[in-house]
Amino acid sequence: MTLTGKLTFPGRVLLLGSGSVSQCLQPLLLRHLDMDFTRLTVMDFEDLADKISDTLAAGARYVRHRITPENLATTLGEYLGRGDLLINLSWNIDTIDIIDWCQRHDVLYVDTSVELWDPYEDQVAKHPSERTLYARHMRLREHARRWGVEGSTAVVEHGANPGLVSHWTKVALEDIATAMLKDPDRLPAPLEPQRATSLQSALGDRDHARLAMLTGTKVIHISERDTQIGNLPKRVGEFVNTWSIEGFYEEGIAPAELGWGTHEPALPQGAFTHETGPRNQICIARTGMTTLVRSWVPIGGPIIGMVIRHGEAFTISDKLTVCDGDTARYRPTVHYAYLPTDAAMASLHECRMRGYELQQDQRIMADEIVDGADELGVLLLGHDLNGWWVGSQLDIHETRRLVPGQNATTLQVAASVLGAVYWIVRNPRRGLCVPDELDHEHVLAVANPYLGPCPSVQTHWTPSSCDPFARYTGAATDGESWAFERFLVS
Numbered sequence: 001m002t003l004t005g006k007l008t009f010p011g012r013v014l015l016l017g018s019g020s021v022s023q024c025l026q027p028l029l030l031r032h033l034d035m036d037f038t039r040l041t042v043m044d045f046e047d048l049a050d051k052i053s054d055t056l057a058a059g060a061r062y063v064r065h066r067i068t069p070e071n072l073a074t075t076l077g078e079y080l081g082r083g084d085l086l087i088n089l090s091w092n093i094d095t096i097d098i099i100d101w102c103q104r105h106d107v108l109y110v111d112t113s114v115e116l117w118d119p120y121e122d123q124v125a126k127h128p129s130e131r132t133l134y135a136r137h138m139r140l141r142e143h144a145r146r147w148g149v150e151g152s153t154a155v156v157e158h159g160a161n162p163g164l165v166s167h168w169t170k171v172a173l174e175d176i177a178t179a180m181l182k183d184p185d186r187l188p189a190p191l192e193p194q195r196a197t198s199l200q201s202a203l204g205d206r207d208h209a210r211l212a213m214l215t216g217t218k219v220i221h222i223s224e225r226d227t228q229i230g231n232l233p234k235r236v237g238e239f240v241n242t243w244s245i246e247g248f249y250e251e252g253i254a255p256a257e258l259g260w261g262t263h264e265p266a267l268p269q270g271a272f273t274h275e276t277g278p279r280n281q282i283c284i285a286r287t288g289m290t291t292l293v294r295s296w297v298p299i300g301g302p303i304i305g306m307v308i309r310h311g312e313a314f315t316i317s318d319k320l321t322v323c324d325g326d327t328a329r330y331r332p333t334v335h336y337a338y339l340p341t342d343a344a345m346a347s348l349h350e351c352r353m354r355g356y357e358l359q360q361d362q363r364i365m366a367d368e369i370v371d372g373a374d375e376l377g378v379l380l381l382g383h384d385l386n387g388w389w390v391g392s393q394l395d396i397h398e399t400r401r402l403v404p405g406q407n408a409t410t411l412q413v414a415a416s417v418l419g420a421v422y423w424i425v426r427n428p429r430r431g432l433c434v435p436d437e438l439d440h441e442h443v444l445a446v447a448n449p450y451l452g453p454c455p456s457v458q459t460h461w462t463p464s465s466c467d468p469f470a471r472y473t474g475a476a477t478d479g480e481s482w483a484f485e486r487f488l489v490s
Helices: 020-032 053-057 072-079 095-104 133-147 164-182 193-205 208-215 245-253 311-319 342-353 396-402 408-426 440-450
Strands: 013-016 040-044 061-064 085-088 108-111 219-226 238-241 255-259 271-273 281-287 292-297 301-306 322-324 327-330 333-339 361-364 369-371 373-383 386-395 456-459
Touching: 013 020, 020 040, 020 053, 020 408, 053 061, 072 095, 085 095, 085 408, 095 108, 095 133, 108 408, 133 311, 164 193, 164 208, 164 311, 164 373, 164 386, 164 408, 164 440, 164 456, 193 208, 208 322, 208 327, 219 292, 219 301, 219 311, 238 245, 238 342, 245 342, 255 311, 281 311, 292 333, 292 373, 292 386, 311 333, 369 396, 373 408, 386 396, 386 408, 396 408, 408 440
Parallel strands: 013 040, 013 085, 040 061, 085 108, 219 333, 238 361
Antiparallel strands: 219 373, 255 281, 255 333, 271 281, 292 301, 301 333, 322 327, 373 386, 386 456
């Protein structure tokens, strides 16, 4: 299934933010939206108009303005009304406040992350569980009850991850189940007839929670290795990344956070559970950027990535939970395993040496990139076929052919936002939605042409340790083979 035709949109569009992802999305909007672009406004608090000459040449306006709690309503009211679309690619604008305005004024909405006005407020004094995305989602759910299920569509957290990874999880589950049913030679033992019937039924119903349980999936990694390299080395005192530095810093110094599977034998050291809500997650009282796990990607092979908090750890684990009454019968462990580009890793290490004080000099890699790719996907482990990976293997050369002047990371995010825009315009009365509630085939039909190769492949990788001192450190060698402690490096 591939994208066909432009998307007709008669309303106005306000694009908040003109950073790296926005600059990548704008050419896609010009290419795929059938609209009067004099009705498109790009707003940012910095003067970045010189970066978007093609957008402005098409008729769009650039407005330099900073949205605050005091001016949010008046600002949005000036540029948006009933049936219009707000694409929010900014940071530190409270998600609940901005969606609440959109719900009251029948404005369509999409963003890539759930934000607060000040994510650093009293952070040292707050309990780790209060600093989590779980807490933000609980607050968002509470407000959603007031908005109703048939309000104007508002899709939150729909970038590459969170976003595309929820759709790839569905693809992986369907492909695993299909392989188990149609290719028995791959299985360690024949399927029992009753289990085969149940799998076939869940596959037909597109019941992905049952598919996850019936396939035996225990762990889902959002596994990513970014190998993009540039000809301009990172300087001392400079933070270099392939996407938002402020966004990366905020989530990197926050507590590690993950969906917690029902197969897990024990909580890791420093872990905290939640007292309210679905309680599908835990957090760990250590930064995500210093919580390391073993994982795998098809081209790069084994990696050691960071358990950076991301919204998909909440939504995927929540949507794949199977309950008996109020008790979770099944749930996979879900978390990020992120290995960014070498320059970003060096930047994080320097930031940590500075006591987590963010460097003042900052650079998003673009034209200086000479090679590499962003290999991002979902790795499903513990089922009958051992492991399965689905995702994007987008390199810089393909990226520049598709959208000149961009990098692979920002194009993966922009492609996902474009897919969400198509779905939102065609489904305008769905109320608040997370990516897992969208039709994955429809979104991927729009996004896939911009994602490079998107394989769906089996793997026999396991999280075996190569620690030469394991016999002296008391490392676990028995018990649950897919437990979080088996992946944890430090």
